Amino acid sequence: MRPFILQGHSRPLNQVKYNREGDLLVTCGKDKTVNLWWTEDGQRAGTFNGHTGAVWTSDISYDSTRLITGGADSAVILWDMNTGEEQHHFRFQEPCRAVKFSVGEAFAAVSSDPFMQAVSAVRILPIAADPAEQGEEAVQTLRGPRGRIARVEWTDQNRTLITASEDGFVRRWDVETGKELAAEHVHEKNIQDLQMSVDGTHFITASVDCSSKLVDTQTLAVLKTYQSNVPVNSAALSPVYDHVILGGGQDASQVTTTSSRAGRFESRFFHKVFQEEFGNVRGHFGPINAVSxxxxxxxxxSGGEEGYVRLHKFDADYFTTKFF
Amino acid sequence: MSLALKPDEEKMFEGQPQGFPFGDFDLEDVMLPEVVDGVPKVSQEKYQKLTSILTKILSGPGHIRENGLWHPVDEATGLSKGCVFVEYETPDQARAAQAALHGYALDKAHKFSATLYDEAERLAAVPDEYVAPEPRDAPPPENQWSWLSDRRGRDQFVARFGDETEIYWNDVAKQQPEDVYKRSTWTELFVLWTPRGSALATLHRQGVALWGGDSFGRLMRFSHQLVQRVAFSADERYAYTFSEVPPAGPRDPLRFLLIVWDVRSGRKLRVFEGPQAEFAVGAAARPDGGLAWDAFRWSGGAAPGAPSFLAHLKKGGVAVYESPDFGLVDRKSVKLDSVQSIEWSPAGPVLAAYQVEEGNMPARIMLMRFPKKEELRAKNLHSVAGVQLSWHPQGDFLAVAVEKWTKSHKSTNTHFELFSLRERDTPIDMLELPNKAEKIHELVWEPRGVRFAILHGDGSRLSVSIYSMRDGKLPGARGVAHLHTLVNKQASSLHWSPAGRFLVLAGTKQTQNGLMEFWDTEDMSLLSAGEHYMATEVQWDPTGRYLTTVVNAQNSTDNGYYIWSFAGQLLYKVERNRFYQFQWRPRPPTLLLAEKQKAILKNLKHYSKKYDEEDEAILMQADTEFLAAREKQMEEWREWQATKAEWAAEQAEAKKALLGDRLRDGDFTVQLAEVTVVLEVKEEAVKL
Incomplete structure (x- = not known):
């Protein structure tokens, strides 16, 4: 089927995220806006205005009532998803790249970039059920990893956090003590994305070293590697099949000299277990920054550097064809 | 200069006498010390005097380093030992001193014997009694042709990417290359198969090495510092290595060094060197005045035992050298005024030369057979702007594209002069394309045939015309017949299959997207059209069964190669980052007699059936292996998942507890559904 092309951003996309039911899509971009879309027809439901810099990341609550976003303006904002109004505006000193609600949404993990003298860190913010009672203070701060933290995920019954960093390391942290439990050098270059499997036993990473890896959540051991020939900016795991999507493309600074085909701006489908590519979807004319x-x-x-989001529904043969 | 310490040299540091000025020296100093023997043995009283005399003599040929003289004394007798150790400031001085002082007579009774220290070390190690070395059997040489007897008749190729150089079988039945040999950083420049494929040459800073046999062991090496090129004679018996020598000073001209080698013995046969400008004549000159590559040309494939020739242009002529000693043929070069370019016939010692028009002298195309320097044919031409020589791969024909000025001298027209070398007196036919003013891009002869294809036209879309050297009317009679013209093609080069008949039109320019068209010229049918996006190179395998298209490191992405069948079916793809080089291993000319070849062609069906069966069996086996491997992977994955099941269940429980009554059912599950699609229902009356 022809994809819906969502034209709501004037600058590159940073992240695209479905809510739990899949009827809503939140997209955030470098143009300081966050957009909310109906996935059924590709209509825009609304825009969250409030950030004064690029919006790097977002997370949606389990029941789709609240949204948390983090941006380059050092702000982390809690939104009412129904009305689009700000519930709380956290002002920090450092840009934020990754936000994630804990299971049950009693807390949110919020990363902060190394900035001026500050090292990169992850703050654990308690999230009040009633926005009026929302406080500013973090209950815990994890410090130490070098480089920006691209993604943070809660795991093991909210007891540990997984972070993915610019230095190619994936780290596991104890939330209670703030101590680093384990670190694995998974990628040669910086990790751009990390997405959890549905059951939380493994996750997928995407790196500009032109590969994507499947990693065991408990041991941080690399299970599978998906090799591309261009930087991978985002990778997603199918919730139902053994399929993964890699989104990426030649770096935006190098593509001006080549045609869009040479840049490989494709969503590439790999088999999760056999690590083989079995299809790709073209359409973007800039590198793909986010897939979900x-x-x-x-x-x-998928969201591209050119500012478009492409919303695809699989054709019937995706379900009927036996690829392997 | 840095010297690697060899094990023997390391021993030098052991048991060094105290006080010997070896305190802090760098590796280079190992070269410096020198031993002078034959010095008088003197007592304590005369010691000082002798030392000062020696210092004087030894300082003559070079500067002695501070504390660089040691005149040892035997403590038991109190006499000096009769030798001195001297250390000079540079290795050169030490060598000069050794040459000057060896044999120097101090007086009638004492004659110096001077030895470089590392030499002395070696001499000291020589045993006093001669022991005859055990005769050893030379290891039997490896068979360099074993790859030809591959039971399935596959071909090999070499691929170079990143730091890797790898040799593979082209295994089409398995649709993937099969490893033969691989090695990291095998070469510092590039690799090259010898013309008959017996060995692979690798280029290094120190020279060229040849590798071959099943194990790809080193067969030979040719020492040539900073070598840049290597070229082999057609019979692989000789080779030359070439390098540019950078000028020593700003006024010094750019020089070159070319060494001709005997490949089997590794012997230097001849050295050419000098300022490049002296050899950069006509087409051999680069725009900057340097020597263009390939200024020295080996003659084409010779009969077994026949000599090889090496030719280069010079002012007013062509110098042709003959193996094995590479002296000039008849001890003089061939005089050819204002000669511009030369081409050897690929099949034998026939040289085609083009002399440029000058003053009243017309331009001239000349064919000469060596070693007798017999002129086969010559043709004079007027108002010539340029000439392109194209030999038939078997040397049967020579096509000369002649670009001539029009009367106004503003534009040019092109026509072709076609020499038939297999006929008496080498007749010449002339061919003009319908539109003379069109640009001619390429003329390519059909190997093992009488046809040729011309790529012509202006603009981005070109035409391909195919002609035959046989007149259609009279069977076997000579004449130029137009066969076919294809128009409006996105092609920048033409590639005939080495076996003839099949022609590939390749669009390898940036804007042409790597479009490939596979044509059967027998009935001019398009077999297939394919695309290798951004392909930069096209190569047929030596048998004409497969074609490779390559995207090399000129492009930053999509590096790798595709293997196609002769009919344009894409067989397999290999992606490799930083892909530099692909070369099929050439095959030597077949030893099969013509009758035998004919017989095989006649019974081809019988053979192909057998081979098809074999291929099928291999494919089946590969399939089974492949499926088994997949099944194993899947099994391992399921096992891994099973080990995590308990943990995952805990997580799910915890989630339930944390979310409480907010938890919704309807997290998604997979349901298998069977879908039947009826594509078509057809009713047909069938006669029973």
């Missing part, structure tokens, strides 16, 4: 599977596995969204 819809929660029911019937479609996916």
């Amino acid at each position: 599977f819809s929660p029911d596995g019937t479609g996916f969204a």
